[in-house]
Amino acid sequence: MAVVYYASLDNKKLNSPLNKLKKLFKRLQPENIFEKGSLIAVKTHFGELGNTAFIRPIFLRPVIEILKNIKVKPFLTDTNTLYVGMRTNSVDHLHNAFLNGFNYSTLQVPVIIADGLRGENSISINIDGELLNEVKLASDIVHSDGMVCVSHFKGHEVSGFGGAIKNLSMGCASREGKLAMHSVTRPSVHTEKCTACGLCKDACASDAITISKYAEITEKCTGCARCIAVCPQGAIGINWDETAENTSLKMAEYAYGVSNALKGKILYINIAKEISPACDCYPGNDRPVCEDIGFFASTDPVAIDKACYDMVIKRLGYDPFNKIYDYIDPLIQLKHAEKLGLGCLDYELKVVK
Template identity: 40%
Template structure:
């Protein structure tokens, strides 16, 4: 496979030039205007942020992309699917309220918002996945599959279950219906190390299936109820919870790549990674820790694997921020991996997403980086 082109620009602008204009220039340089959008529905897939989280992308970036679509005669809408876990986005009405509270509405973004899998997260299309090894079909939110064109607008960050979250996660996990998310998370169950558990009950608040109870002030996870979503692992501040299946995160990564394949195959797609406010964990939490790396820039490409690989490589070259989760881990005694994602969330093989995505033909890890000033 030939090298993909990934276009990059940093966040520096001259006085009087907004960053949104720089984002537009980047997208144009990357070829977004080569897509025929005239009269076509264009889904802009993004994450609206959980209530309490402040690391999500600002709505002004979404408006910049929507404006480009409208300039080309397209009909844009912002979209995401409902969550598997409790929070402020578990059904469409809550999800729309959350989006509005966080600044996303037709006035601020210039387009409508549609929750892709409907009111209860059950409005899905079962899509055959090309070259799949684990998910022969994927359950994708119907509005995403009804779109003629898909644009991924992703906040690039760390992640407690997949190492990093970028384009592939935005599409694969974010585009799955509630049943689709459960299928991706079903590779393993979580268990508690009672010696490390402090009984703080934070894990139970984050649990996606009410599977955690307390016995003698120690958490206990009911395996028959647990969906394997991993929310409890990220919630525990004492490393008391782990996945009992050693390769569960690898399987999650592979399934996620196959779900992204279901969304991208057989239609035009375009992908943007915004490497800013690079938090250690997912935007699905109702909070966000300090960034682990400085703001790096914006990446755009027609190739979802290449755009993630380019952002990963930029992160690996960046200097970690000392006062952060990554900085604390690097300062602590013990094994260091010289890998920002492994050192940020140890025992998570982040590379598997890209390896499997390339294997099934979603994209290539080989890219040429084109820098735009």
């Protein structure tokens, strides 16, 4: 049985919630997990520009302070997105992060986009999954000496909800990996937008693009998705044709791959606050589906997500995620992750005041 530490937002007005986060993180004994001088990724989601539900940078400060005190070298990180937006490439992504408050002046640590300028820095890690035999991860995630995975617990339109498992999987995959989770076919060209400039052909790693009146992606395509990032017209799009169930299963297998790549040196914090109905990848957000609940910490990504999920249902008396997204069982990702050996659905909740 896993242990999940929990601190509510109930507080005396003179006691900062940040102190609760610090107590929670200390319970995980990071000094026993990370070696002095090691490079530790603090993986979070910087929020798409316009979204206001993402984790506020100030909540990362206690984590970073403790990491510095145990003499490791933390850095903030995220990966470029599969879709075209403000986080498609590292230049725009960093600008977006800084505008949302994730910058050196706020947190005194570097911000590194882990998969390269356009999401091309990818490393394949072999796994023994049911759907996948390898996962394609951001290179700077794989090269890190460990990770603190700080996740916003919220709803998600593909997996029902998103927490630590989603942050590990979609959040640590390269663009190629994200495509593998979301799609079973190669990207397609919107011919009405295409100007036949040839930038996609130049970027293609597999010589899979031909140019005539417009670009055409051939069967040589291996799904690296570089063409999506370089197209100045936004003419190359993703076919979101994988089932929600299979995407959830693949997310669990990608999370398993990340854990294996880092030899399990990952600590987890979930923040169940401003629990929005959809992903922070949207350039906006709806009202929360539940009141603010608090902070969770664990060494087990399955248990911490299950604890958050259970707490939301307990507060409301029903499952808001299944009510919104009735086509997917929100527990599919967790059950599969447990089956792979990534974590445990059974947990003991220890309250920290």
